[in-house]
Amino acid sequence: MTPLHNDTFLRALLKQPVDYTPVWMMRQAGRYLPEYRATRARAGSFLDLCKNTELATEVTIQPLERFDLDAAILFSDILTVPDAMGLGLYFAEGEGPKFTRPLQDEAAIRALAVPDMQKLDYVFAAVASIRRALSGRVPLIGFSGSPFTLACYMVEGGGSKEFRTIKSMLYARPDLLHRILDINAQAVAAYLNAQIDAGAQAVQIFDTWGGALSDAAFQEFSLHYMRQVIGALKREAEGRRVPVIVFTKGGGLWLEALADSGADAVGLDWTCNIAQARARVGDKVALQGNFDPMALFGTAEAVEAEVARILAGFGHGSGHVFNLGHGINQHTDPAQAKVLVDAVHRLSRPYHV
Amino acid sequence: MTPLHNDTFLRALLKQPVDYTPVWMMRQAGRYLPEYRATRARAGSFLDLCKNTELATEVTIQPLERFDLDAAILFSDILTVPDAMGLGLYFAEGEGPKFTRPLQDEAAIRALAVPDMQKLDYVFAAVASIRRALSGRVPLIGFSGSPFTLACYMVEGGGSKEFRTIKSMLYARPDLLHRILDINAQAVAAYLNAQIDAGAQAVQIFDTWGGALSDAAFQEFSLHYMRQVIGALKREAEGRRVPVIVFTKGGGLWLEALADSGADAVGLDWTCNIAQARARVGDKVALQGNFDPMALFGTAEAVEAEVARILAGFGHGSGHVFNLGHGINQHTDPAQAKVLVDAVHRLSRPYHV
Numbered sequence: 001m002t003p004l005h006n007d008t009f010l011r012a013l014l015k016q017p018v019d020y021t022p023v024w025m026m027r028q029a030g031r032y033l034p035e036y037r038a039t040r041a042r043a044g045s046f047l048d049l050c051k052n053t054e055l056a057t058e059v060t061i062q063p064l065e066r067f068d069l070d071a072a073i074l075f076s077d078i079l080t081v082p083d084a085m086g087l088g089l090y091f092a093e094g095e096g097p098k099f100t101r102p103l104q105d106e107a108a109i110r111a112l113a114v115p116d117m118q119k120l121d122y123v124f125a126a127v128a129s130i131r132r133a134l135s136g137r138v139p140l141i142g143f144s145g146s147p148f149t150l151a152c153y154m155v156e157g158g159g160s161k162e163f164r165t166i167k168s169m170l171y172a173r174p175d176l177l178h179r180i181l182d183i184n185a186q187a188v189a190a191y192l193n194a195q196i197d198a199g200a201q202a203v204q205i206f207d208t209w210g211g212a213l214s215d216a217a218f219q220e221f222s223l224h225y226m227r228q229v230i231g232a233l234k235r236e237a238e239g240r241r242v243p244v245i246v247f248t249k250g251g252g253l254w255l256e257a258l259a260d261s262g263a264d265a266v267g268l269d270w271t272c273n274i275a276q277a278r279a280r281v282g283d284k285v286a287l288q289g290n291f292d293p294m295a296l297f298g299t300a301e302a303v304e305a306e307v308a309r310i311l312a313g314f315g316h317g318s319g320h321v322f323n324l325g326h327g328i329n330q331h332t333d334p335a336q337a338k339v340l341v342d343a344v345h346r347l348s349r350p351y352h353v
Numbered sequence: 354m355t356p357l358h359n360d361t362f363l364r365a366l367l368k369q370p371v372d373y374t375p376v377w378m379m380r381q382a383g384r385y386l387p388e389y390r391a392t393r394a395r396a397g398s399f400l401d402l403c404k405n406t407e408l409a410t411e412v413t414i415q416p417l418e419r420f421d422l423d424a425a426i427l428f429s430d431i432l433t434v435p436d437a438m439g440l441g442l443y444f445a446e447g448e449g450p451k452f453t454r455p456l457q458d459e460a461a462i463r464a465l466a467v468p469d470m471q472k473l474d475y476v477f478a479a480v481a482s483i484r485r486a487l488s489g490r491v492p493l494i495g496f497s498g499s500p501f502t503l504a505c506y507m508v509e510g511g512g513s514k515e516f517r518t519i520k521s522m523l524y525a526r527p528d529l530l531h532r533i534l535d536i537n538a539q540a541v542a543a544y545l546n547a548q549i550d551a552g553a554q555a556v557q558i559f560d561t562w563g564g565a566l567s568d569a570a571f572q573e574f575s576l577h578y579m580r581q582v583i584g585a586l587k588r589e590a591e592g593r594r595v596p597v598i599v600f601t602k603g604g605g606l607w608l609e610a611l612a613d614s615g616a617d618a619v620g621l622d623w624t625c626n627i628a629q630a631r632a633r634v635g636d637k638v639a640l641q642g643n644f645d646p647m648a649l650f651g652t653a654e655a656v657e658a659e660v661a662r663i664l665a666g667f668g669h670g671s672g673h674v675f676n677l678g679h680g681i682n683q684h685t686d687p688a689q690a691k692v693l694v695d696a697v698h699r700l701s702r703p704y705h706v
Contacts, residue, residue, distance in 0.1 A: 171651020214623040298524020
């Protein structure tokens with residue numbers, strides 16, 4: 001493999017000294033970029049784009065051509081695993097992801113199994129292709145949805161505001177939900193390990209919906225299974241540690257528990273005070289975040305002020321990867337993303353001397 | 354006024370000794386009750402129901418006939434104040450509240466003023482009528498949206514998932530948002546004081562959307578104005594203290610700050626661990642919550658187990674009002690709500706001996 005020219009991101013995740021705070025943006029390859037929209041139009045559907053190695057590589061690299069980002073992230077969907085399980089993923093126009101065969105009866109749940117990873121070869125092919133295209137420029141992040149977040153979509157059949165179906169199962173038939181989560185945890189671990197084998201240099205677990213749970217249910221139905229995944233991951237590849245980032249949106253109350261999950265880093269949304277978060281997790285993990293993506297709709301000065309505030313909150317030393325607290329909004333002006341990335345690099349240097 | 358027969362709710366809010374943990378449910382007068390749906394059908398629209406003194410009284414009392422609740426809450430909408438400001442509240446079928454004249458230009462914001470409280474006489478008439486109908490059975494809670502939560506609807510023009518319009522204003526023109534919030538704070542204080550004059554025996558400020566803000570923005574744009582409201586409230590009526598409850602949904606990270614707001618009690622959603630919450634707020638305030646309304650879709654045994662878990666979490670002594678962490682879902686079986694209310698009363702007695 002080509003040597004890595006910029007390993008600032010990997011070093012910050014391991015709290016090793018860096019010259020500046022590294023930055024990437026969740027959903028950095030996305031609809032806010034006109035070049036993404038052009039490639040997407042050529043690909044056909046969103047899923048066609050995920051499954052086309054060449055085009056998935058192209059959109060992954062696009063934001064790196066515009067912005068001085070410190071990491072690339074695999075272009076894919078979080079629901080590839082349940083799709084490989086046979087649930088039939090599709091995207092209804094303007095409605096987000098849906099499954100044609102959601103898990104809504106006991107027989108379907110009993111029949112659920114860890115999918116053959118060969119069904120996800122298109123993902124691993126994309127990882128390998130992106131690594132070649134990156135040619136050591138920055139590290140590549142692989143990712144998966146958390147077992148619980150996948151289960152939300154698998155049981156609800158799509159996105160949800162209230163999670164009534166999965167929470168009804170959780171409170172009425174916890175045994176069934178535990179069965180789904182156990183299968184999901186095994187599948188997610190195999191999936192992330194195969195991404196690491198294909199060249200992913202760090203992995204992130206997106207627990208997008210863990211924050212919808214009660215404190216007790218989060219521990220039992222989300223955190224427990226993320227721990228199981230993390231415990232089963234390969235942690236070294238190409239002679240380097242492969243850091244694991246865990247991100248529970250709305251999980252600021254559970255930082256200590258997340259820091260104890262075995263992950264190297266914990267993602268923060270924008271509701272957390274990063275100074276308090278750092279004090280709470282201590283030396284256990286690095287932190288990633290915590291810029292409100294909607295602040296990119298302010299003035300350039302406001303973007304810089306927010307960057308400065310977050311950097312000052314974290315303070316001196318390594319262990320912070322700058323990021324948004326959620327995916328970048330499709331209506332964002334790319335020029336504002338550039339203001340953010342450049343401000344992080346420029347304003348963070350004094351904290352690393 | 355008739356003497357109050359059951360003051361357990363008011364005593365718990367002030368951390369005075371009680372025999373059992375009092376309970377009420379947010380949105381307890383609502384669509385999950387067939388008798389509510391029948392009255393609503395007679396009234397016409399939702400707003401017609403809010404404005405009809407007799408029918409608003411009827412639906413407020415309905416849940417008390419079914420369940421052994423320790424408080425009643427005024428039946429009204431959180432957006433009555435901006436409606437009185439001239440923004441034109443209406444309810445699009447299945448879409449939630451909307452305004453015909455949202456605040457989307459500077460001239461409209463400059464023209465905004467505290468409304469004449471006479472425009473809200475229908476609310477105060479409902480308070481007085483409900484007090485008469487209650488006849489001292491349990492206390493009546495008055496309420497308002499928080500200045501920031503009202504501003505969300507006033508600027509977005511309706512509900513929102515991402516709050517792009519108001520956050521753009523917050524980061525690009527904070528001066529305009531501060532002007533709206535300042536007017537809202539004055540209006541909310543006048544509105545709650547008029548409810549207290551009309552007979553409300555406790556008041557709750559619903560900060561439904563404060564949890565969408567960053568840590569820094571929450572302090573500046575939501576908490577600051579709630580403090581301003583609380584500081585301007587009448588705290589005694591009919592020779593008794595009128596307790597103030599502040600509830601920021603998703604505000605678990607900010608409990609210490611909320612406990613310092615001047616309120617007597619702080620509402621918790623279900624993501625908080627109530628034992629930790631109690632330790633964090635100490636003796637400053639009582640706590641209200643924190644049952645996940647979706648747990649009512651479990652078995653009766655699961656409902657009782659959740660009640661037991663929350664009661665044990667709070668532990669011995671007064672200072673807890675049991676409640677849901679959000680409004681009861683319209684699809685809830687009323688029999689499950691009865692299981693909850695009865696379980697709270699039965700299972701809480703050992704914590705008050």
